[in-house]
Amino acid sequence: MSTTLDMAQLDLRAVNTSLQAAAKAQANDEFVIENPRGSHAMACGLDGAIRVTVNGSTGYYCAGMNQEAEITVTGSAGPGVAENMMSGIVTIEGDASQYAGATGHGGLLNIKGNASSRCGISMKGIDIVVHGNIGHMSAFMAQKGNLVVLGDAGDALGDSLYEACLFVRGEVKSLGADCIEKEMRPEHIELLTDLLARAGADAQPQEFKRYGSARRLYNFNIDHAGEY
Amino acid sequence: MCGIVGLFLKKEELRPQLGDMLTEMLITMTDRGPDSAGIAIYGDETEGVIKITIQSDTPNEAFLGLDGRLSAAINKPVGIKVISTHAVLTVPADTETAAIAFLEENGLRIMGSGQSMEIYKEVGLPEDVAARFDLRGMGGSHGIGHTRMATESAVTTMGAHPFSTADDQCLVHNGSLSNHNQMRRTLARKGVFTRSENDTEVGAAYISSRVAEGATLGEALEGTLEDLDGFFTFVAGTKDGFGVVRDPIACKPAVMAETDDYVAFASEYRAFADLPGIDGARVWEPEPATVYFWER
Numbered sequence: 361m362s363t364t365l366d367m368a369q370l371d372l373r374a375v376n377t378s379l380q381a382a383a384k385a386q387a388n389d390e391f392v393i394e395n396p397r398g399s400h401a402m403a404c405g406l407d408g409a410i411r412v413t414v415n416g417s418t419g420y421y422c423a424g425m426n427q428e429a430e431i432t433v434t435g436s437a438g439p440g441v442a443e444n445m446m447s448g449i450v451t452i453e454g455d456a457s458q459y460a461g462a463t464g465h466g467g468l469l470n471i472k473g474n475a476s477s478r479c480g481i482s483m484k485g486i487d488i489v490v491h492g493n494i495g496h497m498s499a500f501m502a503q504k505g506n507l508v509v510l511g512d513a514g515d516a517l518g519d520s521l522y523e524a525c526l527f528v529r530g531e532v533k534s535l536g537a538d539c540i541e542k543e544m545r546p547e548h549i550e551l552l553t554d555l556l557a558r559a560g561a562d563a564q565p566q567e568f569k570r571y572g573s574a575r576r577l578y579n580f581n582i583d584h585a586g587e588y
Numbered sequence: 589m590c591g592i593v594g595l596f597l598k599k600e601e602l603r604p605q606l607g608d609m610l611t612e613m614l615i616t617m618t619d620r621g622p623d624s625a626g627i628a629i630y631g632d633e634t635e636g637v638i639k640i641t642i643q644s645d646t647p648n649e650a651f652l653g654l655d656g657r658l659s660a661a662i663n664k665p666v667g668i669k670v671i672s673t674h675a676v677l678t679v680p681a682d683t684e685t686a687a688i689a690f691l692e693e694n695g696l697r698i699m700g701s702g703q704s705m706e707i708y709k710e711v712g713l714p715e716d717v718a719a720r721f722d723l724r725g726m727g728g729s730h731g732i733g734h735t736r737m738a739t740e741s742a743v744t745t746m747g748a749h750p751f752s753t754a755d756d757q758c759l760v761h762n763g764s765l766s767n768h769n770q771m772r773r774t775l776a777r778k779g780v781f782t783r784s785e786n787d788t789e790v791g792a793a794y795i796s797s798r799v800a801e802g803a804t805l806g807e808a809l810e811g812t813l814e815d816l817d818g819f820f821t822f823v824a825g826t827k828d829g830f831g832v833v834r835d836p837i838a839c840k841p842a843v844m845a846e847t848d849d850y851v852a853f854a855s856e857y858r859a860f861a862d863l864p865g866i867d868g869a870r871v872w873e874p875e876p877a878t879v880y881f882w883e884r
Contacts, residue, residue: 495837
């Protein structure tokens with residue numbers, strides 16, 4: 361059963377309280393949010409299996425700390441969407457602003473449009489698929505998880521990267537410190553095939569290049585002092 | 589943190605609604621900047637006539653008979669429109685310098701001047717500032733507004749945005765400049781002076797000095813990327829439109845929307861929520877270190 365919550369009538373706190381209660385009850389309910397009007401912290405802190413469709417665009421920190429819930433935003437999302445996500449699926453039909461999926465531990469963040477700067481900064485296990493382009497300093501200090509970009513990447517991709525895998529189909533404007541192109545081995549093709557299928561992305565894994573850490577920076581080495 | 593809004597109308601028939609649309613956007617940005625608010629509005633213009641917007645903390649005394657005194661000083665007819673703490677004086681263009689000198693000598697604060705630009709800014713919640721000046725009732729072709737949460741210089745009328753440092757030019761800013769004192773001295777050596785201690789006014793003076801030296805507004809905005817150090821999302825207004833530029837790091841938010849009727853700028857999408865046709869608008873985030881410009 362689908363419940364509609366209209367933000368022309370309900371304030372943000374009432375909407376989030378309803379969503380969080382349903383998530384906690386593991387009710388597996390479906391909600392539609394109308395008139396989000398760019399509100400901040402929309403559908404954040406959900407920790408159970410519910411499905412939420414936000415009809416419109418959201419502001420800062422939509423779907424933050426998500427766990428198990430499936431959240432779709434039909435418009436664009438402001439800064440910090442799905443920040444620190446643990447699990448579940450967050451889909452943005454439009455664009456995402458800066459630091460999408462920052463510090464995310466798990467789950468899938470599927471951005472159908474472009475993501476701007478610092479996408480996946482300090483990601484810790486989340487999978488992020490961006491169907492368009494990403495901005496500068498994306499995957500900065502990314503520790504674990506996968507970032508897949510069907511379009512182009514901006515400056516300093518993967519700066520100070522740890523063990524996250526980055527896959528880019530288009531151009532990379534520049535690589536950050538200690539980020540290098542790496543060989544696409546069969547296990548990466550397999551991983552990427554699965555990610556592209558889960559994101560409903562129309563692309564072949566063979567079209568992508570893989571980037572990862574050269575592992576020269578993340579243990580302090582006095583000989584590399586100039587690079588820190 | 590501060591809030592910025594801008595609206596550029598593409599259709600003549602929407603002009604009477606400019607103030608109403610822009611005021612709604614401004615009030616939505618209150619929680620980004622609750623200490624002061626301001627708006628620059630580009631409205632009607634008359635060839636050969638300059639509008640000077642002034643402010644006084646004691647408007648009843650200061651504005652009483654001011655038009656007559658100014659008229660006697662410059663020996664030309666002068667018009668006056670008083671709105672709360674502000675007044676817009678209209679003078680023949682060739683008397684502008686003398687008129688501004690007379691007004692400053694008489695302790696009045698100059699908000700800005702130009703053929704079409706009027707500036708209204710005060711300390712207080714954006715909603716209260718808008719009501720004080722009846723911003724909703726103002727028409728025009730385009731306008732920019734700002735809600736301030738001060739990080740540089742005091743919370744005063746002179747510290748509020750927009751800042752105008754040349755005829756029909758103004759600037760609003762979200763961020764902070766770290767080399768503004770050095771730039772202030774550089775500009776002063778060239779004879780370009782600012783009226784406040786504020787960092788953004790230095791940014792405005794930098795842009796207008798570059799334009800005065802022959803640069804286009806686009807070139808002047810590109811120059812900010814080289815010559816100004818700090819965080820900024822700038823929106824610069826001119827008689828013909830407005831320009832947008834963000835610093836290369838681009839941590840200060842910005843979003844734009846365009847329909848057949850208007851181009852709108854805001855710090856956050858929330859400010860667009862009440863604009864007509866926003867659901868069908870093209871909405872995008874301006875790229876870092878890239879100049880955008882709309883003009884008629």
